[in-house]
Amino acid sequence: MSYLGQQLVNGLTLGGVYALIALGYTLVYGVLQILNFAHGDVYMVGAFIGFFVMVGLGGPLKPSVPVAVMILIMFLVAMLGTGLLGIVIERFAYRPLRNSTRIAPLISALGVSILLQNAALLLFSANIRSYDTSSYISSTLGFSFADITIDGVRLFVLVLSIALMFGLARWVNGTQVGRAMRAIAYDRDAAVMMGIDVDKVIRWTFFVSAALAGAAGVMNGLLLRGVSNGMGLVPGLKGFTAAVVGGIGSIPGAMLGGLLLGVVESLAQGYLSTNFSDTITFALLIVVMLLKPNGLLGKRAIVKA
Amino acid sequence: MLKLSNVTMEFGALRSISELDLTVNEGEIVSVIGPNGAGKTTLFNVITGIYTPTSGSVELEGKSLVGLDPARVNHAGVARTFQNVRLFLNMSVIENVMSATYGHTRAGLFASALALPKSRKEEKAVRAKAEELLSFFGSRLTGYRWDQPAYSLSYANRRRLEIARALATEPKLLLLDEPAAGMNPKETQEITQVVERLRAEKGLTILIIEHDMHVVEGVSDRVVALDHGVKIAEGNFDHVATHPDVVEAYLGRGAADRK
């Protein structure tokens, strides 16, 4: 029982990270109907920013500020940095293509992805970095509860990801920009005619989407996974899988999809095979897409003729 | 030839077509009229297999079309045009027509790759047939036009090309979705003649959606009026055009009362 509980907690934590990435895909897809291929690499950049901020503040062992403050600063800087990166990517790689063919933004995004990966390779070298090799942070924050050992970092990541999701939901439903965003997702032409500043809303969408990926990147680092220039590909794929499984364009769908994916992957690793867990995730994607092409919470699209 | 009985099409809570019965006899030209949102195009989509009806049956010459994909419905003998003209814009005019012969030609991947005599012969025949079909509209779509991309055509010519493309599938029943929309009066008049000629020269049965009442009056043997997915009137043009329910559907209750 405790093993299962452990796996579930791990899965939910991982799922929180996936959900944040998935939300980024879903937001952009909802507004522009493009698949932001570079999203996984934005996540990678976030992880790097978090790493360098941490090193700048003295590292996990000798931080110049309390650990909690350090982690807070890491998240803030990484989210701000990736958010701005998101705006820049939109401005230069997507905006010129807004009225182009369907395939062009996809290829352009592929280009951005390659650029980011190799820029990171050039700037940071191919070394795989780790946030906290001695697990210092997690060992100071851990506690156990009814046979399940919960390390503090995991719990923190889980809570923060859920908090970010709620923040996002509030932003989308409660603010002017969020409402404008939903209006554009529903009908862009009509939104333009109603006087909505589409450029501004799309900028915000990219900012928020990328900032969430940046937060996910820092979380990935805190969960003691390696940070390297190629780290974005697989989580990017899984984030997209989560978005699709939940129903792309749907915000609750992305959350559900992310958590589900994390749990499935964690259970697959725990009970079936460590090496083939990605294959199992892929199988899940295929099954969902064949059975429910619009995802678990997606709306059914009506073919127009 | 075409027989719809008790067809209902629902999208979630929205009922686009409700318990519709419709028969089109061989050699007949039947018009479907009705205000916007009456379910006319949905009706076409149901017949051509793009939608599967929620309930009811669609039969062509006694064979059911329900559940067939659009390609197989086409092979069964139903061809259509689209309200918003859906050509293969980046392909040449003649390729647009030639591509529609897919259903009744056979050359496969290897036959084409090896240029077997069989496939070459077929290709020649397809080309000749496409040229012949394009000449149906006089010289407008012939000669140098053959190899121009479809996007270079004027609006009216795109509509003509779409009809030629539909003919290339060798249909028995042709569905025309607002063939006169966006045309000028002269072109509209010509469309009336084209529809007549399609029946006379190609022996087609035609179901046509049209808003232009001159066209409807000019071509129809029979008119069916739809409103909110329900058939509200059927008969010859004069009968339907003056039917109080039709007038009401178009102009509102007051207008019908005044009449």
Added chain:
Amino acid sequence: MSENQVPEEIQESAATEAAKLGIGTDEWVAQHEERIARKKGIKGLPQLINESIPAWARWGVLLLISFAFGAFVDNQYLLRIGVNLGLFVMLSYGLNIVMGYAGLLDLGYVAFYGIGAYGYALMSSEQIGHHWSTWLTVLIIIIGTALLGYIVSLPSRRLFGDYLAIVTLFFGQVFVQLVLASDNITFPWAEDYVDITAGANGIPGIDPFSFFGHKFLNIRDYYWLLLVLVALLTIAISRVNRTRIGRAWRTIREDALAAESMGVMVNRLKTMAFVTGAAIAGLAGAIFAAMQTAVFVSGFDMPLMTMIYAAVILGGSGSLAGAVMGAIVMSVLPEVLRVTNYSEILFLAVLVLTLAAVGKSVKRFTINIVGIALIGFLVKILLGAASIKTTPTKEWVVGPVSRALSHWMYVPLDRVLWGNCAFVILIVLIAYFTTTTPRIKSILLPVIGYLGIFLWEVRLVTDVNTTRQLLIGAMLVVLMITRPQGFLGKARVEVL
């Protein structure tokens, strides 16, 4: 008069022009599209070349050159480049069918290449101890990859563009991970683990091809084999493209719903495109494995995928000549970049050409060159005055160009750090450049030029692979914005 209104004289002249030509408005409108598409100057060059040389002449010359290359070149290294080019062309052809004709975005395409290579390796090496005949092995691979292509195509029946892209991308990743993980499989009924693929170690010692007792021991054998294969494929694919199946593929790319309503069996054709592409890639993979005599899974991952895509898109998706051109650029260019001497010259040539294209007039061009030269001297003098150490010339110089540049350019001691700074500044400046006013642009241009040379010489020249990928990435973005149809492709009209 409002801004949007067309001045009357222009309207009139348009009308008279049409009347003078004695053609209908329709015709005039048709030509108008072409007139807009036809660009003048350097930008119109690819199209001009494309239209002025007849197809048979182009292919004939290409065949002649390839033949001469195979017959007279003895250098093993050059022959190997030729073989790689042949493989690249095959891969581009296959992808061109899937993406260029049928319009299906298959990002897992390279996995079929890998499966072909691994399939051959497993059936012709000591890995699991089989040495089957080449005929049989190749046949199995073609059929096997085709079958797998069929399976991968199944989701394409339900999925469109982006969704399909991600599913296939995932498929490619699963292939890589399966190969990596399959060196250590434990079955419940067996005690020992089973090693199928040797994981990241790769499979060495693969048998070369052997037909009718003739072993392919020389690279040249593979060159001839590929030349014949590519020639046959060129003929076959262009024939298919012109006839029934090819037309149907293109109708799917144009408008799948309309195609289906016109009787085109969309699902069957999508599958056919996938299967054909997969089989071609599988065959290419088998040839690759036999030629290399060793396979490593890292060679079938994303970097190769992006290069194949770049090749097809650069040349012009949907055009065979474009696929060949793209393959030449993508497979020969890296070899050129590998030799620092050439890469320096190449870079300067590209820089000068870019300046010429951007500058538009001789005067501006001269100003830019002089500006770059001045900045170079200025930086060298200023940093020299601040007595910041430089790298001694003999440690840095890699070729004649850098020798000449060493008198002019400041070369920092910590080249990685300075190069990185230059890289970041350069990107920021280029981004700013594209959005700013012409006046600031003209000031920025020499600065960007200088930084470009600086970055190239101190950093990129020594880091070939990264440089190559950076260039591909930048090229994809720029190409999509400026010429999405590629160099030899036709401009497409799409209704959204």
